Amino acid sequence: MTSTLRKSAIHLRVTLFALLCVFVVVASVQPAHAEIEVNVNRGDVQPLPVAVPAFGGTQGADIAQVIAANLQRSGLFRPLDPASFVEKNLTAAVQPRFGDWKTINAQALVNGQVTVEGGKLRVDFRLWDVFQEKQMLGLQFTSSPENWRRVAHKISDAVYERLTGEKGYFDTRVVFVAESGGRGKTIKRLAIMDQDGANPSYLTGGDSIVMTPRFSANSQEITYMSLRPESSSIFLFNLETARRESLGAFAGMVFAPRFSPDGGKVAFSVERRGNSDIFLMNLSSRTSTRLTSDPAIDTSASFSPDGSKIVFNSDRGGSPQLYLMGADGSGQRRVSNGGGRYTTPVWSPTGEFIAFTKQTGGEFHIGIMRPDGSDERLLTTSYLDEGPTWAPNGRVLMFSRETPGGPPKLWSVDVTGRILQPVPYPGAGSDPAWSPLLN
Amino acid sequence: MIRSVNGNTAFRLALMGVAAASLAACATKKPMPIRTETPPAQTQTPPRTELPPAQPGVTQVPTGALPGSVQDFVVNVGDRVYFDTDSHDVREDAKPLLDAQSTWLRRYGAVAVRIEGNADERGTREYNLALGARRANSVRDYLISQGVTADRIATISFGKESPLDAGSGEAAWDKNRNARTAVVSGAQ
Numbered sequence: 001m002t003s004t005l006r007k008s009a010i011h012l013r014v015t016l017f018a019l020l021c022v023f024v025v026v027a028s029v030q031p032a033h034a035e036i037e038v039n040v041n042r043g044d045v046q047p048l049p050v051a052v053p054a055f056g057g058t059q060g061a062d063i064a065q066v067i068a069a070n071l072q073r074s075g076l077f078r079p080l081d082p083a084s085f086v087e088k089n090l091t092a093a094v095q096p097r098f099g100d101w102k103t104i105n106a107q108a109l110v111n112g113q114v115t116v117e118g119g120k121l122r123v124d125f126r127l128w129d130v131f132q133e134k135q136m137l138g139l140q141f142t143s144s145p146e147n148w149r150r151v152a153h154k155i156s157d158a159v160y161e162r163l164t165g166e167k168g169y170f171d172t173r174v175v176f177v178a179e180s181g182g183r184g185k186t187i188k189r190l191a192i193m194d195q196d197g198a199n200p201s202y203l204t205g206g207d208s209i210v211m212t213p214r215f216s217a218n219s220q221e222i223t224y225m226s227l228r229p230e231s232s233s234i235f236l237f238n239l240e241t242a243r244r245e246s247l248g249a250f251a252g253m254v255f256a257p258r259f260s261p262d263g264g265k266v267a268f269s270v271e272r273r274g275n276s277d278i279f280l281m282n283l284s285s286r287t288s289t290r291l292t293s294d295p296a297i298d299t300s301a302s303f304s305p306d307g308s309k310i311v312f313n314s315d316r317g318g319s320p321q322l323y324l325m326g327a328d329g330s331g332q333r334r335v336s337n338g339g340g341r342y343t344t345p346v347w348s349p350t351g352e353f354i355a356f357t358k359q360t361g362g363e364f365h366i367g368i369m370r371p372d373g374s375d376e377r378l379l380t381t382s383y384l385d386e387g388p389t390w391a392p393n394g395r396v397l398m399f400s401r402e403t404p405g406g407p408p409k410l411w412s413v414d415v416t417g418r419i420l421q422p423v424p425y426p427g428a429g430s431d432p433a434w435s436p437l438l439n
Numbered sequence: 440m441i442r443s444v445n446g447n448t449a450f451r452l453a454l455m456g457v458a459a460a461s462l463a464a465c466a467t468k469k470p471m472p473i474r475t476e477t478p479p480a481q482t483q484t485p486p487r488t489e490l491p492p493a494q495p496g497v498t499q500v501p502t503g504a505l506p507g508s509v510q511d512f513v514v515n516v517g518d519r520v521y522f523d524t525d526s527h528d529v530r531e532d533a534k535p536l537l538d539a540q541s542t543w544l545r546r547y548g549a550v551a552v553r554i555e556g557n558a559d560e561r562g563t564r565e566y567n568l569a570l571g572a573r574r575a576n577s578v579r580d581y582l583i584s585q586g587v588t589a590d591r592i593a594t595i596s597f598g599k600e601s602p603l604d605a606g607s608g609e610a611a612w613d614k615n616r617n618a619r620t621a622v623v624s625g626a627q
Contacts (some may be wrong), residue, residue, distance in 0.1 A: 184605035209600050211564060229621075231552070248465065253572055253596060256565045269569065271596070274527070274576030276569040297569040313566060319525075320566055343563040357563050383607075386563050402560075404607035431564065 035136070036107055036129050038076050038163045040395055047078040048163070051106035053129075054082070055123065056091040059148050063123065066152035067110060067159070069196060070170045073412075074160065074396075074418030080106055092138075101130040106164060108136075110159055114148075121145040125155050127162055135160045149198055150438075157437070169391035170195060171433045174398065175213045175222050178202065179407055179428040188430075190224060192239070195391075195434070197425035201235060212387075212431050216259040219435045222268055223257040234268055236283075242345040247281060256299045260327070262305055267301040267310060269289070278312055280327070291329035302347045302354075303327065304371070311335070311345040311354050311371070322356060324371065335373035344387050347371070349436070350394035353415070357386050357399075358381030366399050379417035384408075387436045398423060400430040474579030507547045507627035512620075516543045519603075520578065522616040524561075527573035529581050537578065540620055541585030549625035554578045556596040557603070557619070559612035564598060571618075578618040593623070 038048050052068040054061035071077035086100035092113040101109050112125030120142055127137040139158055141151045150171060157168030178191035178200070187206035190213055192197055203222075204210055224238045234247040234257045247254070252272035259266055264283055269276045278291045278301050291307035292298040296316035303310055307327060314323045322336040322345045336342040340360035347354055353368040358378065364385040371378040384402040391397070395415055400408040407428035413420045423432075502573060504510035512518060517540070522534035529537065556571030556578075575594035583589050604611035 182605070184602055186600070186602075209597075211600075227595075227597065229555070232595070253568070255568050269565070271569060271572040273579075274573040275592075276572065297566065297573070299569050300563075300565045315566075341562075343566045384560065405605075433581065438440070 002213075035132065036163060040076060040164045040166055045076070046237070046381075047076055048107050049080055050077045050108045050110065051080050051085060051101055051104070052084055052110045053087075053413070055112035055114050055125070056089070058116055059121075059145075060112070060114045063112070063114065063148055063152040063155070064110075066149055066196070067156045069424075070153065070156035071159065073419075073421065073424075075414055076164065078161075078357075080104055084418075092126050096128055096130075096356065097142055098130055098133045101128075106130050108159075108163065110155070112155070114143060119145070120150065121148060123148075123151050123155070125158075127159050149194065153194070153196075159359050166395065167393045167437065168435075169393045169396060169437065171438050172392060173219070173438070174389075174410075174423075174432050175203075175215060175435070176410065176429045176432040177210055177213070179430060180206075183405070183407070190222070190237070191429070193425060197423055200425060203242075204240075212256060212433075214258050214433045215435045216263040217261055217436055218263060219438055220432075221259070221263070223259060225255045225257060227255075234266070248286065256301065258301055258303065260303050261305055262307060267303070269299040269301070270278065279330075289329075291325065294332075298323075300344050302345050304347050305351045307348055309371075312348055313343050313345060322354065322369075322373075335371070336369070336376075337373050338376055344389060346388055348390050348394040349392050352394060355388040355397055357388065357392060366397060366413060368397075377415075377417065379413045379415070380411075380420060385411075387431055389432050391434050392436045398432045398434055400432065444601050449500075468538065502519065505627050507550075509622045509626045512540075512543055512622055512626070513535055518621065519576075519619045520616050521613065522574055522618070524612075524616065525570070527570065527577045529577050534581075537581050538585060541582050541587050544587045544591065546581065547584075547626070550622055551593070551624045553593040553595060553623050555601075555619045555621055557601060557615055558596075558599045559615040560599050560602065560607065561612060562599065564600075568596050568598035571598045573626045574616075574618045582620075606623045 013311050039045055052064045054064045069078035072079050074406055084104045086103055090096055090111045096109055107130060109128040109130050110125055112123055115122045122142045122410055123352045124140045126135055129136050139152055143151050153171035156170040172195045173192055174195055175192045175201045178189045179186050186430060188209050189206050190210045191200055192203060200252035209227040213227045214307040215222060220239050224235055226233045226235055232253045232255060235255050236245045240439055250270055252270050255269050257266050257268040265280055267280050270279050275295050276297045276299050277293055278298050279288045280291055281288045294316045296314055298312055298314045300313040301310050309324060310327055311324050313320055315377040320341045320343050321334055322342045324335050325332040340358050342356050342358050344357045345354050354371055355368050358367050359366045363381050365378040366380045366385050366388045368380040382401055386400050387395040388399045396412055398412045401411045406429040408427055410423035410429045410432050414421055504514055517536045520536055554575040556575030558567035558571045575596055579592045579594050602615045604614040
C-alpha cells in the first residue's frame with residue numbers, strides 16, 4: 001500500500017468500517033481500495049473475524065494461541081474457533097486455500113511456521129486478506145526459544161498495526177503491587193508481568209508497604225513509594241541490574257513519584273505539617289525545585305508526553321479536582337469542571353486525553369477528558385475503581401477494581417468503554433503501570 | 440583472651456577439686472545394706488468437729504497498668520481519635536481524649552510519640568495519604584496547643600493502607616478515619 005493510500009485510508013477510517021461489507025463485495029472489481037481496515041475509534045463495531053491456525057513446528061500452537069488471545073482481548077477482533085477450520089496444517093510456505101477460509105467467513109488469516117536452528121527460534125508469519133486473496137504482511141522474527149511469548153506478542157503488534165493503522169501494545173509489561181494476606185494485614189510486593197498476565201515475578205519482599213510504581217520511558221527503570229511506620233521513601237529500581245536506590249531523606253512524607261518523559265527528572269509530593277506540595281528532582285544533580293506552594297493537598301503529578309506541562313490533583317478549591325500547570329509550576333489552573341471528586345490524573349501517551357478516577361454519589365469511575373477539561377467520558381462504574389494507566393498506544397487503560405470487602409483485582413477498559421474485562425492475572429493486584437512498547 | 444587466674448578464681452578451683460575428690464570417694468564406698476522395717480500400725484484420729492479459726496479477709500483493688508507505661512496510655516487515656524468524612528478537623532467529641540493525652544504526655548516528659556493518620560477506603564491512594572497526613576498534623580497541632588513540646592511528636596500517614604476495621608460500609612469507614620497516637624520511646 002502506498003503512503004498516499006494509507007493516508008486516505010486513515011482519513012476514511014471513521015466511516016470505513018460501516019462500509020466494510022460493501023468493500024468486500026466489490027473487492028474483485030476494485031481491489032486497490034478494498035483492503036480490510038479495523039476502526040479503533042468507534043465503540044459499536046463488530047469485531048473482525050480472524051483465523052489464527054496453529055503455526056507449524058515446535059510451539060507453533062502455543063504461539064498461535066497467544067496471538068489469538070491478544071487480538072481477542074483488544075475487542076477489535078474475533079478469533080474463530082479452530083474446530084471450524086476447513087484447511088488444516090497450513091504452513092507459511094504455501095498460499096492458503098482462500099475458499100476454505102471464506103466458507104467460515106474469516107476476514108483475515110494469520111499463519112506461520114516455527115523453526116529451531118542452532119539454538120535459535122525463527123518464526124515466519126503472514127497476514128492474509130481472505131476475500132481479496134492477497135498477503136497484507138509477511139515478517140520473520142528470530143529470538144531464543146524461551147522467548148517465544150515475546151515473539152507471539154510482536155506478531156500480535158504487527159497484525160494489529162497493519163489492520164488498524166495504529167501501533168499495538170502487546171509486547172509490553174505491567175508493573176503493579178501484588179497483594180496477599182487479606183484486608184487489614186495486607187502484604188504488598190512490587191511485581192512485574194507481561195501485559196497478558198504471563199510471567200509474573202516479584203521485585204520486592206513484603207517488609208514494607210509499596211505503592212504507585214511507574215515506568216520510565218525506556219522501560220528499564222521504575223520509581224515507586226515505600227512506606228514504613230517510621231518513614232516513607234521514594235525508590236528508583238533498575239530492572240536490568242536489580243539495583244535499588246533511594247531519592248534521599250526529606251523532612252516530611254514523600255509519595256506519588258512520576259518520571260518526566262525524558263527520564264531525567266522525577267516529580268513527587270512532599271508532605272510537611274499536613275501540607276502536600278509537588279516537587280521536581282533533577283536526577284543527575286539531585287536538586288529539587290518546588291512547583292506548588294498552595295496550603296491545600298497537591299499530589300499525583302503527571303507529565304504531558306512532550307514534558308512541557310503537568311496535570312495534578314489538588315483540593316485547593318474545596319474538593320479534589322484536576323489542575324494543569326507548566327512543568328516549571330507556572331500558570332496553575334483548574335481543568336476538571338464536572339460535579340464529583342477527581343483524582344489520579346494520567347496523561348495519555350498520545351497527549352490526546354487525561355485519564356482519571358472520579359467519585360460521584362458513592363460510586364467510583366475511570367474516565368477520560370481532553371487536556372482542556374472538555375469531552376469528559378466515564379468509562380466504568382463500580383464500588384471502587386482506581387488508578388488508571390495507559391497502554392502505550394493510548395487505546396486501553398488498566399486499573400484496579402475492588403468489590404466491598406474483597407481484594408483489588410486488575411481490570412482493563414478501552415477508551416470507548418465498550419471493552420471492559422479483568423486482566424488475566426489470577427492474584428490480587430493494585431496500582432498497575434503499563435510499560436512503553438519494548439524494544 | 441587469656442586472663443591471669445586471680446586469687447578468687449584460684450580459691451574456687453580449689454573448692455571444685457575438693458568436691459570432685461569427695462565424689463570420687465563416695466563412688467568407691469561399698470553400698471550400705473538396706474534395712475527393712477515394718478511401719479507401726481497407725482491409729483486413726485477422727486477429724487475434729489469445731490470450725491477453724493476465722494481468717495482475716497483479703498481485699499482486692501485493681502491497680503491497673505504501670506503508670507507511665509504504654510499500656511497505661513492506651514487503656515487509661517486512649518490512643519485514637521476519629522474524624523468526619525473528608526475532614527481533618529479535630530471533632531468536639533475527640534477533644535476530651537486529646538486533652539487527656541496532653542496531660543499524660545506533660546506528666547511523662549520523656550515519652551515521644553508518633554501520630555499515625557488514617558483514611559477510609561472511599562478515596563484514592565495518594566489523596567488518602569495526603570488526607571491522613573493532615574489528620575495526623577491536626578492532632579499534633581492540638582497536642583502542641585495543650586503544652587506538649589513539638590520535638591516529642593512525629594507524624595506519618597498510612598492513608599487507607601492500614602484499616603482498623605477490615606470491613607466495608609459506614610461503620611467500618613467511621614472507624615478507619617482516625618489518628619492514632621503511638622508511644623515510640625520513653626515510656627515506663
